[in-house]
């Protein structure tokens with residue numbers, strides 16, 4: 001009888017990619033992959049530790065698995081394991097602990113444990129992530145939705161923003177070999193994916209750790225210009241693969257946007273003109289306490305650069321409101337700077353304390369009701385900007401990658417996304433899901449979507 005394995009993913013796109021890669025390894029090893037709410041012989045939870053809430057959810061999913069089948073092997077994997085292995089060792093729901101640099105061994109670790117099941121004690125593979133120097137290759141993941149596939153190209157982060165645990169659980173920057181990236185992109189094209197989204201923990205650092213043959217670098221890491229060269233090489237490589245029509249870049253830092261880099265990517269037709277430039281605050285004093293590596297003036301310059309080389313690019317971002325010490329004046333500064341950039345979409349987060357970070361220990365924590373008011377104001381601004389950006393695409397020719405049909409208040413519709421990542425709607429049957437077409441937008445909807 002085939003053994004049944006169920007996987008649950010928590011957290012970011014990188015985690016989702018890794019969960020797909022682990023599922024693929026288990027399937028290749030003969031497991032039947034079943035939904036997490038079904039009874040299985042093995043349950044795997046790829047955990048997250050970005051907030052205290054994420055920790056709680058990770059524990060909940062592990063306990064739920066054991067409740068589902070007390071005979072099953074429950075495997076805790078990833079970021080929460082990397083940070084809280086001691087606590088998990090005492091948790092009777094968990095049989096195996098796998099850290100962030102041992103996911104490739106998931107099949108072997110489980111079968112070893114199963115072979116010795118009787119009296120087997122809890123097994124763990126949780127290495128010191130800070131010491132990891134090479135990228136852990138997980139093989140192909142087929143991590144995609146409809147025609148868009150996510151591909152992990154890098155792990156780790158060297159930034160140490162004051163509110164973030166990620167560098168402590170994901171380790172230093174480690175870049176995936178461009179050969180592996182191109183091989184997976186080719187595989188995705190063969191599977192019919194037309195768009196590849198490059199993702200990682202900090203893709204702006206891709207190449208930072210790569211040392212060219214014979215290069216005897218003084219410091220362990222390259223400078224930004226050199227780093228950009230490696231990322232450009234990967235982007236050009238993927239763009240050159242037959243069948244790949246679009247290359248979309250995941251979350252980026254302003255520092256990567258040098259004039260050379262922006263000009264170079266603007267000359268690659270497959271590059272999607274949607275750039276998620278993580279900002280976090282529009283106030284320099286707050287950015288300083290966040291230990292972010294740029295200030296608002298530089299940020300505005302990078303946005304202007306993207307608008308110089310791309311026609312009406314969609315600039316999107318993340319903003320944290322209620323960061324410790326954020327006064328009304330600081331928030332007002334952040335708000336008016338955000339207003340001035342005219343983002344196509346802003347993801348608004350209320351600051352959430354993460355024990356163990358410098359920010360969690362900061363004195364002036366902002367009350368929840370204040371955070372609520374501030375996020376409400378930014379969400380209102382975002383709603384206006386989304387509609388404004390949708391309107392700026394009216395009567396323009398835009399290319400749409402059609403994805404799926406679904407029911408809507410207006411009946412059955414076909415949905416797709418433009419290169420700017422605008423959601424485009426058309427009557428069902430207008431085009432084939434998976435096909436690309438150039439269309440003219442007729443209507444912008446209040447929710448930021450557009451209709452042919």
Ligand code: SF4
Pocket residue numbers: 157158159160161164165166167201202
């Ligand atoms: S850049 Fe900052 S927020 Fe992003 S993963 Fe690195 S430390 Fe965390």
